[in-house]
Amino acid sequence: MAKPAKKLVIVTEKILLKKIAKIIEESGASGYTVLETGGKGSRNVRSSGQPSVSDTTANIKFEVLTPDRLMAQNIANRVAREFFTDYAGMIYLCDAEVLYGESFCGPEGCGI
Amino acid sequence: MDFLSLFLMDFVKQLQSPTLAFLIGGMIIAALGSELVIPESICTIIVFMLLTKIGLTGGIAIRNSNLTEMVLPMIFAVIVGILVVFIARYTLAKLPKVKVVDAIATGGLFGAVSGSTMAAGLTLLEEEKIPFEAWAGALYPFMDIPALVTAIVVANIYLNKKKRKELAYSSESFNKQPVAAGDYSDQQDYPGSRQEYLSQQQPTDNRVKIWPIIEESLRGPALSAMLLGLALGIFAQPETVYKSFYDPLFRGLLSILMLVMGMEAWSRIGELRKVAQWYVVYSVIAPFVHGLIAFGLGMIAHYATGFSWGGVVILAVIASSSSDISGPPTLRAGIPSANPSAYIGASTAIGTPVAIGLCIPFFLGLAQALSGN
DSSP states (O other): EEEEEEEEEEEEEEEGHHHHHHHHHTTTSSEEEEEOOOOOEEEEEOTTTTTOSSSSGOOOEEEEEESSSEEEEEEEHHHHHHHHTTOOOOEEEEEESSSOHHHHTTTTTTOO | OOHHHHHHHHHHHHHSSSSHHHHHHHHHHHHHHHOOOOOHHHHHHHHHHHHHHHHHHHHHHTTTOOTTHHHHHHHHHHHHHHHHHHHHTTTTSSTTTTOOHHHHEEEEEEOOOOHHHHHHHHHHHHHHHHHOOOOGGGHHHHHHHHHHHHHHHHHHHHHHHHHHHHHHHHHGGGGGGOTTTTOTTTTTOOOSSHHHHHHSSSOOOOOOHHHHHHHHHHHSSSHHHHHHHHHHHHSSSTTTHHHIIIHHHHHHHHHHHHHHHHHHHHHHHHHHHOOHHHHHHHHHHHHHHHHHHHHHHHHHHHHHHOOOOHHHOOOOHHHOOOOOOSSSHHHHHHSSTSHHHHHHHIIIIIIHHHIEEEEEEEEHHHHHHHHHO
């Protein structure tokens, strides 16, 4: 049986990368993935494809696997409270099943 | 009329200079909907190259020059940087439909310096063979950092005052203790409304910490490249790599950066339209006002310590420029509640083209007319 987990996705401004990474680390999550993204939202089109001389308009997407809903909620609450009044941002949660990931499942493996 | 004809001649010549031609070219192809994309990593390396070159030039010059000559222009650069923020606070911020924080952030960005505008100014002075102190580029951080720090401090003082006033009006909703991070009960969920959400926000520390702002601007890509170049110029012997690599590539790379700035300027105009029209008025007039203040101070330095006319022009050009690269992220982090569409739009869409296209030839013409050249 694969190990059930929650996948927390945070889409926000690149300028917050380090600050959000710190929150995720402090929450006890074993790791995270960051992608550069672009798209359209309530704060105009923020695309990574436009010519740009600074990083201010770039977007990122964090994916964090958490063992339970509580940890994901803690991260989401802190991020939203600290940043989302002033910065663009969106957070959602998905169900996931981890098939392989030693750091996540431990030395005995996730079990497929 | 001598001055006017000199200015017009310079202006027409400037339109044909690679710097401005590429800027206008970029705006035109963006307006026509071109899908040309210059990869961001290339822009990053260009900015690095340009500012390292300017830093190296300054560093090598400082090594061979008399430091006491630099003191007065540096003090004037600091004064202009700080003054620009207060000008915005007491003009732009008072205008209808302009939010005070947005105005302060705009002032900070206009006080900060654009590396590309400065590079364009230096290139033009070289083309015109007007002598200037090679260390004049090193005035950059002395205007940039004070402007950003002042803007962030003034904005935060304003926001704290406003918050305290609001607290005094609506005290009952604040009886709820803010929840400390990481200490949630299971029932604690997302706030139900925006009002509730806002009330959960802990009142921030009333004191604005200045050192982190300085640290952040020093760590920004533009200033760290420039200061690295400056240090290498002073302490190492980088002349060979300077002559064979940084100097020859400078103008070509500047033209690419100008193209990108033109495209970005066009794409930002739309955003600017959504805020208030006053930003347009401000960003056309402000570069001239700031430049003239710096020009006046530069003239004092000219008569007091023999600061060259070329140097006066550079001081005026960096004052009229508004930051595009390092300023926006610093302000975004320092004044999060200010609307970036307002200040980045004002600076990139109008401020920079005005500074490069109109202010550089204007101050050059002014200097030529006043020096009788």
